Amino acid sequence: MMYGWYGGGGVWAWVVMGIVMLLFWGGVAAVVVLLVRGSRGGAGHYPPGAPHDDPERILAQRFARGEIDETEYRARLDALRRRP
Structure with a gap:
């Protein structure tokens, strides 16, 4: 017995999981971009x-x-x- 881990969520569980994954990796990419831009300076610095x-x-x-x-x-x- 897996207590609903497999097959219990339907299609919406996959959609929500995909959206959360995109938000997570988008946040990681944003942090990396901000760190790179901050470390190398830029216009106005x-x-x-x-x-x-x-x-x-x-x-x-x-x-x-x-x-x-x-x-x-x-x-x-x-x-x-x-x-x-």
Whole structure:
């Protein structure tokens, strides 16, 4: 006697078991994807120790884009480095 383990559930038992299996493996895949994406960084992530709003970096980017000339760049860089 197997207490209803075989043949007692009908077709719906197989459907429910299939859905649960898909949910389980989908959850495992989602966890793996999140772990891989988190470990390798991605767009918008900055290396450790480099704040995303570093004033000198922003100033250098503006100079590189041509928004400010060299005189203004050097004056602002000196002002940034003099601050307390």
